[in-house]
Amino acid sequence: VKREDRLVEKIRALVSKPSQLLIGPGDDAAVVARAAGPLAATTDMLVEGVDFLPDEEPERIGRRAAAVNLSDLAAMGAEPEFFLLSIAFPSARGEEVPLGVARGAVARSADYGAVLAGGDLSAAPLLVVSIAFWGKPAGEPLTRSGAAPGELVYLSGHPGEAAAGLRLAERASAFRARDAADRRFPELLPGDERRLLSAFRDPEPRVALGAMLAREHLATAAIDVSDGLGVDAARLARSSGVRLSIEKDRLPVSSALVAFAAAEDLDPVELALGGGDDYELLFTVREADAPRLAERAEALDVPVHAIGRVSAGRGVILIDGGTERDIESLGHDHFEITR
């Protein structure tokens, strides 16, 4: 029995097979029973040194790989069902690497009722994790293209925390590399540090919010904020053929982010606008639906904030008192920035 096959067996053992999964990991392809109706499908690839730090724990990488895909499904208003997981890794690092990644991805997906259906293992000079995720739209799928002038712009959660968390993780990683005893970040309260680190390391995809928005026909357009609020708002604006105006004073900047930014001599608003890795939902809502949205979001215990308005035109601006500023380029371009 090849080492590869033994590893597939171990990964297969992570999956408790639901009746919907007719053929699971270990054959040439998975076979899944499906009712009629639309299928939402997405894929994301995470690359070592680009999307995660080389010393991150495999289980965390797996959790994040699942989360970024779950976030895409959330942005379509789809309920996740099953996923395929491909892992390429340097075999000298040992099988705990792919097993940890698989454990993390399986556990994070199980939080949302979704199941590993199959995958692929390969050798590579560095760790690469690719997931393809399928689900079922909970209502009419949420696209990026339905926003209309006069509507309100909403954002879930607190943007910029993940960007702060990445900086803290890099700091911790540098401490470890120097073998320092104290890797704590002294200017932050432990609770704030944990909150920021966890926003980066273990983001929470807004699956329940997205499904609710689709089911209740509350969002006219939606996107998940993965590359940065500015860049992703611009994508929604471009797809919808509208302009988004975001009010600086309405941005939900958390006290943890403010504390981090103060200690680092950074502007928390800049982190919120261009930080990326937030995996929050940015969506547009008709003004008449605002009360119903507030009520439904509260029932789900998901923080949402109206941060601006849709108007005719193009682009994304930040309104700060009497001044306006173009923010559509704030965020990552995967081919210009390498972290």
Add this chain to the structure above:
Amino acid sequence: VKREDRLVEKIRALVSKPSQLLIGPGDDAAVVARAAGPLAATTDMLVEGVDFLPDEEPERIGRRAAAVNLSDLAAMGAEPEFFLLSIAFPSARGEEVPLGVARGAVARSADYGAVLAGGDLSAAPLLVVSIAFWGKPAGEPLTRSGAAPGELVYLSGHPGEAAAGLRLAERASAFRARDAADRRFPELLPGDERRLLSAFRDPEPRVALGAMLAREHLATAAIDVSDGLGVDAARLARSSGVRLSIEKDRLPVSSALVAFAAAEDLDPVELALGGGDDYELLFTVREADAPRLAERAEALDVPVHAIGRVSAGRGVILIDGGTERDIESLGHDHFEITR
């Protein structure tokens, strides 16, 4: 507009959107209309320097990435419908790399009626291509686990040609590196050289054969030969809980492979048993169905050969006159061999 978004637009332009594709590339996820019934899904990741040579043309890499997934669907007896394409690449190489990969994958999939639904682009220090493909089983899905004693073992095509083609491609690559004027391989007829190179560079997934085997209930078990005839036969034997005996004299060794092996002082049978990258189907058939199989395969113009038998027991042996030899380890283990 970010460079990434412009690239997504260019890739989107490669796709002519069928009515079944409700939302295609460019949103957070693809949405596809589906009738009820099972869905077959598979994924494969190709890594530069491991699964393809660094100087291969991007379009060929894309074609092969599609083909290896199509081959997995073929081995399930599924008809391909849609795929998701993730490409990570060094941005300094320019966008012709991901565009070429996408063009190749789209063109190869179109040969089988399948369409690009979405994907992901990422930066990386080397080229990585991951595809997730799904389709509809043409009948009861073909698994690896249904073979029973007394049945015949069949193989499509001519194993070992791709392994010979890889060696020729490596040779050509080395010639190019030395800037030699003549990169031809002098001992081979040009037709044989083309045939072997093409078996490696542009394998033909046996989609029509797989779908026919499922639709006509002709195969009791099936697997695609990607890692090597020995290894993959052992996987089928293990899943089915049987022993496979393959007769050396029945192996369909092509004259092109014989010529290559003679020139290289290699044994063509060893290349056929352990070469890998064949993407042929290995399947088992009840003896009473052999005439019907021959007729249906001929109607599809796909060469199939009975190469052995299923018996009680375990493992895979090669029968050569009066001798028996264990061949279940002949082929790649992705974590022991790096090409």
